[in-house]
Amino acid sequence: MSHPALQIEALSVTLPTARGIVHAVRNVNLAIAAGEMLALVGESGCGKSVTAQAIMGLLPDSARTHAHTALFNKQPLLTGKYQKNIAMIFQNPMATFNPVLTIGYQIAEPLRLLHGYSRKDAEHETVRLLERMQIADARQKSLRYAHEFSGGMLQRAAIAMALACKPELLIADEPTTALDVSTQAEVMALLTELRVEKNLSMLFITHDLGLVSHHADRIAVMYAGEIIETASTSSVLDNPAHPYTRALLAALPIRHSNARLAALEGSPPDLRFPPPACAFAERCAKAMPICIQQSPPVVEQHHAARCWLHNTGHTHE
Amino acid sequence: MRPVVGCTIRGTHMNKLLRIEKLVKHFGHGKKAVTVLNHVDLDIHAGEIVGLAGESGSGKSTLARCIAGLHSYDSGAVYFQDALLPKKFSAVDFCQQAKKLQMIFQDPLSSLNPRLTIGDILLEPLRLNSDLSAEMQEQLAIQWLQRMSLKSSDLSRYPHSFSGGQLQRIGIARALIRQPQLLICDEPISALDVSVQAQIINLLKDLRDELGLTLLFIGHDLAMMRYLCDRVAVMHQGEIVEQGCTTDVLEHPQHAYTRKLVNSSPIFL
Structure with a gap:
């Protein structure tokens, strides 16, 4: 090394x-x-x-x-x-999100607070991030709440939220333990892709x-x-x-x-x-x-x- | 679908312990009704370990709970030793069926009453229905604890003071103390560490051989199922899409969903 x-x-x-x-x-x-x-x-x-x-x-x-x-x-x-x-994703995606705020709001939060995005720019970036996470119909989905997402989708949204911090180190604490085998494979593939893409x-x-x-x-x-x-x-x-x-x-x-x-x-x-x-x-x-x-x-x-x-x-x- | 033949079945040949025919189960009523089990057919022979694989929401646990009488079902039939089980269990049905069929669950801590000692937990099924004297009952509980590699002094301790693997073994002891014929294991190792998983799997396998138990093992770890199960059935959206010998199904999956499941399994498959 x-x-x-x-x-x-x-x-x-x-x-x-x-x-x-x-x-x-x-x-x-x-x-x-x-x-x-x-x-x-x-x-x-x-x-x-x-x-x-x-x-x-x-x-x-x-x-x-x-x-x-x-x-x-x-x-x-x-x-x-x-x-x-440094950003982190956790084991239980359901507990990662605040249940009374929309997913989009929560992903936009670090963009606005840490990186000074305007509300509109943050919204655009949020949709782009969700799309990158292979979430279909991202604009609509960003207005939804955590309970309306499936476990795998929610974990992908949690990764989007972590990436919104623009981290150089991502800590993933058992991110797939709560997921099914097939969803686990999707999340792992996504994490590996992102790692290469963003170094x-x-x-x-x-x-x-x-x-x-x-x-x-x-x-x-x-x-x-x-x-x-x-x-x-x-x-x-x-x-x-x-x-x-x-x-x-x-x-x-x-x-x-x-x-x-x-x-x-x-x-x-x-x-x-x-x-x-x-x-x-x-x-x-x-x-x-x-x-x-x-x-x-x-x-x-x-x-x-x-x-x-x-x-x-x-x-x- | 793959025909369910050509598979050597352990133990008593072709002796069907459990027969499920065209089982249908809905949740909800009217327009909002969701079909959770859609014409499920499954046979379990005495002495074999049958795996039930599939993702969350595919209906695995609902099927198990219908068999155990924890859910009522809408149509179809469940035969246990050729006796038709009622669609909805009465208290008497529960008492009778509990002697023959028991269940262990995913989270060992939440499946044990935190306010009862291990002794009370193990003795409760005996107290409710047994002609053994109190002394014999306690002897039996101690024997089971020792079989589970626990100490007889653990009888007076509470669930919170045990580790996950120990709790799961206590759950198994509670389930088996009445000597049921069928043990339903609903993801019994998903919440445990890898090294502890191996302990539980070895234990289940040993108990099957010692007691001639029949096991329905629900899980999503295909590598572990390959090791443990004689046959597997794969569930997807309330239907069994494929069933057969473990090696056949996992080596040469016919259904697209089984292939997807096999391909997404991480290792050693």
């Missing part, structure tokens, strides 16, 4: 709750180049959404965020200010390794608040280095195979008391004595894995 647009080093987020302080994100490094799509993959509760919200500045005031470096296009992040050049950087959050295999350039796998493996998509899928990534892949049904699915037993650690060493050691079939004593080193390479098995730094078998 030449020069990453998004550069985050040693990001940590703690969230105070009634039952103790949760160490939701621990020492996370992320880098995304212009026009690149990085998929952040992990189970629920592993900290992927909190990472995204930290970048966006959407965390509650009580959250403590700390990072060694946090830059986007050389502008500092985590300043508590609104990030003009958008994308941080794509999901728990579905299958979904990102066709679309992402690189994959970062997150577990218990840490990124445990980062590499190009093909490298992660073909040669997963971390036992957790292997377990995730083994849990997927494979074509022409009736072999029993390898379910991962146990549950992730309680992040109020994060384990001092490897967080996965407890569930890992290959755990060694050192795994519960010392945190594994992060080897920054083409294929980085945070695991004692790869201490030599050589990750491919």
Whole structure:
């Protein structure tokens, strides 16, 4: 990677709750180049959404965020200010829109407030954006309300709203989880098109390794608040280095195979008391004595894995 | 449509547990009526796992709910073990049918009463209709919990303190404690993480083999259906557009809609 647009080093987020302080994100490094799509993959509760919200500045005031470096296009992040050049789409498109305002009004809002469009220009741009999202009869549709849209159409309108911010980085937080398989394919195709067209950087959050295999350039796998493996998509899928990534892949049904699915037993650690060493050691079939004593080193390479098995730094078998 | 033959059926051959004939269901009345199920025909044989695929709004869940008596239907017939089920269930029908047919749902948390302990949740079906003594009932509940890899001490805990996968297993235990013959699974893994999905799918498969259960599995993850189901039926706009052996349907889809569904599945298909 030449020069990453998004550069985050040693990001940590703690969230105070009634039952103790949760160490939701621990020492996370992320880098995304212009026009690149990085998929952040992990189970629920592993900290992927909190990472995204930290970048966006959407965390509650009580959250403590700390990072060694946090830059986007050389502008500092985590300043508590609104990030003009970053936009986000969310899992549930129904909750993304205000139910009492028209879709068109809400898409035009960032155009008028952030980019100083007149009401008329904003209207034109809104219709154009909706058309770009392959929404038929866009002018009429822009006067409709969220409940009159189907899930897939609404998610496309949400992408239009995100694009109205004219972002350079688009964060997509499980944007297709609530959609059908066929609609999911449409939304993914659209996102990929837009990424190429506008040279958008994308941080794509999901728990579905299958979904990102066709679309992402690189994959970062997150577990218990840490990124445990980062590499190009093909490298992660073909040669997963971390036992957790292997377990995730083994849990997927494979074509022409009736072999029993390898379910991962146990549950992730309680992040109020994060384990001092490897967080996965407890569930890992290959755990060694050192795994519960010392945190594994992060080897920054083409294929980085945070695991004692790869201490030599050589990750491919 | 593809003829429903040439498919080796597991378990008892050609023993139809459930027979659905020309089932029609409307929602609403008069001009506003919407046809949700349009002449649906589907057979489920004892011991097999039948998948029901299709997008939201295609009528999968409505069909399941008609079979379970949670919706009344307008015309057609549903036979369970050759006995015609009434179009609209009375309270007595529910009691009788609940012994033979149970359901698990997509969202495990909202399908369990938050104010009951796991013990109460599991024992309720037994208390309502069982000749077992209270002690035996509790023994049975504990056995089921252990079969679901939970601890007997979990009996006194409430649903909110469990993870999604654990809750889904509790839902399965509740459904199976009365030993029904047919288990309807309405998207039981859609709300779960990939690693947990595998646990639930393995569990369902094991239970089928152990108990000789018959499963109707509703979902939209075709890769998982290929793995789990003996036969699949594809629903589109209230009609079953294609049904047959899982591999036949998914490898050589005949209907345009099935092809679209197969093509939009992300991976490993």
